[in-house]
Amino acid sequence: MNLNALHVGLFIPCYVDQFYPKVGVATLELLEKFGCRVSYPLGQTCCGQPMANAGYERDTEGTARHFISLFKDFDYIVAPSGSCVLHVKEHFPKLRDLEQEQREIHDKIFELTEFLTDILQVKDIKGKFPHKVGYHASCHGQRGLRLASSSEMNGTPFNKAKGLLENLDGLEWMTLNRTDECCGFGGTFSVTEEALSLRMGKDRLDDHEQHQVEILTGGDMSCIMHLQGIASREGRKVKFMHLAEILNQAIQ
Amino acid sequence: MSSRESILGAIRAITQEKKNLPELPSFGISEEIETAFKKSIEGNKGEILSEIEFLDWLSKSSWANVFSAVSAYATASTLELPQDPHELEDLNLAILEGQFGVAENGAIWLDDRQLPHRALPFITEHLVIVLRKSRLFPTLHQAYENIGDEHSGFGLFIAGPSKTADIEQSLVIGAHGAKSLRVVMI
Amino acid sequence: MSHPQAATEFLKDQAKAKWHDETLWFVRDKRDRISKTLPEWEDLRNLASQIKENVLSKLDSYLEEFEKNAVRNGMRVHWAKDAEEHNEIVLSILQKQKCTAIVKSKSILTEECHLNPYLEKNGIEVVDTDLGERIVQFLNQPPSHIVLPAIHLKKGEISDLFHEKLHTEKGNEDPAYLTHAARLHLREKFLKAKVAITGVNFAVAETGEFVVCTNEGNADMGVHLADVHIACMGIEKIIPRRKDLGVFLRLLARSATGQPVTNYNSHFRSPATGKEIHVILVDNGRTAQLAREKFKNSLKCIRCGACMNTCPIYRRSGGFSYGSTVPGPIGSILSPGLDMKKYSTLPFASTLCGSCSDVCPVKINIHEQLYEWRQEITKTHGELGKGLSMKLANGIFKSPLAYKISGNLMRTALKTLPKSLIYHPINSWGKGRNLPETPQESFKEWYQKNRT
Numbered sequence: 001m002n003l004n005a006l007h008v009g010l011f012i013p014c015y016v017d018q019f020y021p022k023v024g025v026a027t028l029e030l031l032e033k034f035g036c037r038v039s040y041p042l043g044q045t046c047c048g049q050p051m052a053n054a055g056y057e058r059d060t061e062g063t064a065r066h067f068i069s070l071f072k073d074f075d076y077i078v079a080p081s082g083s084c085v086l087h088v089k090e091h092f093p094k095l096r097d098l099e100q101e102q103r104e105i106h107d108k109i110f111e112l113t114e115f116l117t118d119i120l121q122v123k124d125i126k127g128k129f130p131h132k133v134g135y136h137a138s139c140h141g142q143r144g145l146r147l148a149s150s151s152e153m154n155g156t157p158f159n160k161a162k163g164l165l166e167n168l169d170g171l172e173w174m175t176l177n178r179t180d181e182c183c184g185f186g187g188t189f190s191v192t193e194e195a196l197s198l199r200m201g202k203d204r205l206d207d208h209e210q211h212q213v214e215i216l217t218g219g220d221m222s223c224i225m226h227l228q229g230i231a232s233r234e235g236r237k238v239k240f241m242h243l244a245e246i247l248n249q250a251i252q
Numbered sequence: 253m254s255s256r257e258s259i260l261g262a263i264r265a266i267t268q269e270k271k272n273l274p275e276l277p278s279f280g281i282s283e284e285i286e287t288a289f290k291k292s293i294e295g296n297k298g299e300i301l302s303e304i305e306f307l308d309w310l311s312k313s314s315w316a317n318v319f320s321a322v323s324a325y326a327t328a329s330t331l332e333l334p335q336d337p338h339e340l341e342d343l344n345l346a347i348l349e350g351q352f353g354v355a356e357n358g359a360i361w362l363d364d365r366q367l368p369h370r371a372l373p374f375i376t377e378h379l380v381i382v383l384r385k386s387r388l389f390p391t392l393h394q395a396y397e398n399i400g401d402e403h404s405g406f407g408l409f410i411a412g413p414s415k416t417a418d419i420e421q422s423l424v425i426g427a428h429g430a431k432s433l434r435v436v437m438i
Numbered sequence: 439m440s441h442p443q444a445a446t447e448f449l450k451d452q453a454k455a456k457w458h459d460e461t462l463w464f465v466r467d468k469r470d471r472i473s474k475t476l477p478e479w480e481d482l483r484n485l486a487s488q489i490k491e492n493v494l495s496k497l498d499s500y501l502e503e504f505e506k507n508a509v510r511n512g513m514r515v516h517w518a519k520d521a522e523e524h525n526e527i528v529l530s531i532l533q534k535q536k537c538t539a540i541v542k543s544k545s546i547l548t549e550e551c552h553l554n555p556y557l558e559k560n561g562i563e564v565v566d567t568d569l570g571e572r573i574v575q576f577l578n579q580p581p582s583h584i585v586l587p588a589i590h591l592k593k594g595e596i597s598d599l600f601h602e603k604l605h606t607e608k609g610n611e612d613p614a615y616l617t618h619a620a621r622l623h624l625r626e627k628f629l630k631a632k633v634a635i636t637g638v639n640f641a642v643a644e645t646g647e648f649v650v651c652t653n654e655g656n657a658d659m660g661v662h663l664a665d666v667h668i669a670c671m672g673i674e675k676i677i678p679r680r681k682d683l684g685v686f687l688r689l690l691a692r693s694a695t696g697q698p699v700t701n702y703n704s705h706f707r708s709p710a711t712g713k714e715i716h717v718i719l720v721d722n723g724r725t726a727q728l729a730r731e732k733f734k735n736s737l738k739c740i741r742c743g744a745c746m747n748t749c750p751i752y753r754r755s756g757g758f759s760y761g762s763t764v765p766g767p768i769g770s771i772l773s774p775g776l777d778m779k780k781y782s783t784l785p786f787a788s789t790l791c792g793s794c795s796d797v798c799p800v801k802i803n804i805h806e807q808l809y810e811w812r813q814e815i816t817k818t819h820g821e822l823g824k825g826l827s828m829k830l831a832n833g834i835f836k837s838p839l840a841y842k843i844s845g846n847l848m849r850t851a852l853k854t855l856p857k858s859l860i861y862h863p864i865n866s867w868g869k870g871r872n873l874p875e876t877p878q879e880s881f882k883e884w885y886q887k888n889r890t
Contacts, residue, residue: 012882014883016881017880017881017882018880019874019876020874020877021879021880021881021883021884022877024884026883040882040885040889042882042885042886053785053809053812054812055812055815055816058812058813058817068630083665139789139790139791139793140790140792143791143796143805144792147532150793150796152748152793152796153480153796154473154476154477154479181792181793182748182750182791182793184750184789186789186791188786189786189788189789190867191866191867192786193441193442193445193448193786193787194442194446194866194867194869194870195442195445195446195447196442196751196754197789198756198870198871199449199754200789225874228872229871229873231868231870232872
């Protein structure tokens with residue numbers, strides 16, 4: 001694959017842009033380490049997911065059009081977020097006049113993990129990351145984009161992130177009690193059903209702690225932001241890194 | 253307009269896409285059929301007995317009220333079948349014949365022909381079902397193929413003794429139906 | 439009480455909430471283990487889904503076929519357009535029989551129609567004979583789970599209840615002891631009842647028969663000793679062919695409780711000599727749901743409860759928090775169709791994690807329908823949207839977060855985002871969580887500085 005001929009558009013979720021810029025930097029650097037030519041359209045704002053999930057998908061036409069206009073000419077669009085990618089693919093309002101562009105974007109937008117495994121076909125990453133790592137399987141990425149098999153389904157188990165991480169030197173992939181239970185973020189759910197959201201987050205953290213996880217990672221900073229918020233309020237020791245940060249740090 | 257007409261009318265008023273009825277493949281099981289059946293019955297908290305074991309058990313037990321619908325064990329009966337099934341409320345043991353068994357789940361099929369009273373397998377305190385080893389099917393798919401379009405007013409798949417886990421998910425055997433199921437394989 | 443309020447209450451008793459969550463997870467785990475013993479599990483789900491979609495596409499002709507065959511078999515078929523009519527039909531059969539005391543096995547449909555209070559108001563004693571249902575009946579509660587009605591109760595509570603109602607030994611919590619007491623108590627009722635009511639798990643159009651599945655044997659104990667059997671069913675419970683039962687019975691118990699099959703699967707085709715079987719076909723909002731293109735597939739449901747067992751919200755808030763006859767994920771896509779205003783918080787009582795859709799034996803796209811209901815609810819209930827909007831507005835602008843954020847996001851976003859996002863109670867984030875630290879520069883600023 002002639003990577004230099006392909007132009008990757010970097011899509012950075014709004015909350016990553018504002019609160020976790022290092023994840024954006026790690027994503028960009030990581031893609032470049034694998035030989036991609038990456039550009040970041042400066043005009044991007046939000047994919048519109050929070051509004052759509054709150055019941056106002058019909059009001060997200062403006063954000064959808066804006067997104068399409070910024071990204072339609074790239075060969076691939078990559079984002080360090082499963083839920084934002086899923087939203088663009090499945091929950092943009094149908095725009096009759098942009099039907100072709102929408103269809104093309106649906107086919108060329110990828111979450112970071114699946115872009116690395118499926119498109120770049122990355123195998124055998126060489127690098128060091130001597131830590132006990134717990135993976136949080138963000139729901140939209142897992143069940144929406146099928147980045148990993150669901151524990152409740154009957155099929156050959158697979159996990160795209162695991163394939164990328166487990167061969168790093170010294171990395172120990174810790175098994176959890178509940179491998180893919182939701183963390184309780186759920187967007188506006190995190191504040192409209194605050195008590196439940198908190199309880200679910202605490203239960204996830206307890207599971208990781210019980211299994212001696214040092215670094216909790218995943219593909220979505222939204223989940224991590226929620227879990228990290230609880231952990232720091234409660235003084236828990238576990239640390240948090242997006243898997244782009246782990247891979248970027250491990251690979252020189 | 254009758255409710256029947258208004259309900260059917262409401263359904264017909266909806267334009268619907270055609271959705272085909274799928275053909276059903278015949279799934280099998282990987283395990284040997286008799287072994288699988290035994291495991292299923294035991295998993296359902298029933299017991300498998302050979303005929304010798306059954307006769308031995310029968311001779312050692314002293315039930316007050318026994319009824320056998322199986323002619324081979326008619327001598328075990330201590331009573332004649334009453335006309336009113338309510339009179340069976342103190343029945344301790346019923347011996348019935350099963351038509352066939354299903355290996356994947358231990359289900360045994362009986363219909364009105366094996367049930368002189370439909371209440372029999374439920375009202376009895378303990379239940380014995382006699383089954384031929386040659387009459388075992390791998391899954392419910394083959395079971396229903398075998399039943400075909402046989403018309404019986406009542407048919408039953410019974411797979412074990414009565415049970416419940418309604419109290420804190422603790423399994424208790426003997427809710428309202430039989431407290432035990434012994435399957436005699438002949 | 440809205441779902442969030444009820445959930446907050448439920449979670450106050452942390453130990454009990456944790457126990458409830460773990461108990462239901464245990465049932466989900468049993469389901470997982472047994473489903474993985476069948477290599478064809480996902481194929482079965484596909485078949486079941488296709489069969490049910492075919493049923494819904496031809497529901498009228500299947501219902502007519504069922505009726506024709508059932509009547510030919512000697513059963514009587516009634517049609518009820520709503521809950522009231524269903525209840526009236528039941529009562530009229532009882533009055534004709536001069537019957538004033540009945541037994542009833544598990545039927546969520548009769549719960550939906552509020553049959554028990556209606557009959558009791560008309561002088562009929564109703565005894566629910568499923569152990570879990572009898573327990574909640576004693577407590578004057580509805581079932582909290584459609585398959586495990588008393589899952590929210592600990593054995594100590596049941597022990598106290600039985601001590602009061604059945605005179606069992608005080609403090610004896612042994613489940614076997616308590617179950618045996620219920621067996622004796624309910625046996626009396628079975629022996630006396632002239633009419634028994636059951637639900638219907640599946641009705642077969644081809645043969646005019648229906649199937650009732652239990653583990654306890656209570657449905658059969660009731661109907662075979664009674665003179666009249668009344669079977670109540672939602673019109674969507676039809677399946678086309680007898681052999682389709684092979685698919686559904688292989689999926690049902692494995693999905694519901696992790697057992698290979700329920701103990702008893704009784705196929706009713708004709709009444710025993712001198713007895714009667716009545717089948718009541720009930721609409722009660724089902725044809726309306728069928729007309730809703732995005733939600734019609736919720737009618738594929740076979741009432742297994744697997745979605746409840748897997749739902750992280752159901753497990754941590756309990757069935758009662760939904761305030762609907764059918765709770766949990768499936769309840770949240772069925773109930774708004776019945777009363778959108780009353781059940782408006784239910785589709786939002788979810789993170790849309792999608793686990794429910796993955797466990798559903800008939801492949802209902804539950805999590806997608808939850809999302810679609812949100813769109814409907816905000817369209818119809820503007821005041822709900824406005825309420826949320828106002829909270830959002832107060833939230834963002836009151837919160838220190840809003841001031842920490844660089845102006846850029848808000849300004850750019852506000853140009854394209856609708857009011858509904860801007861107004862959000864972000865300040866309730868801070869009850870149990872810290873806000874993320876605001877970095878020196880946004881990614882955009884870093885990129886502009888370093889890469890352009």
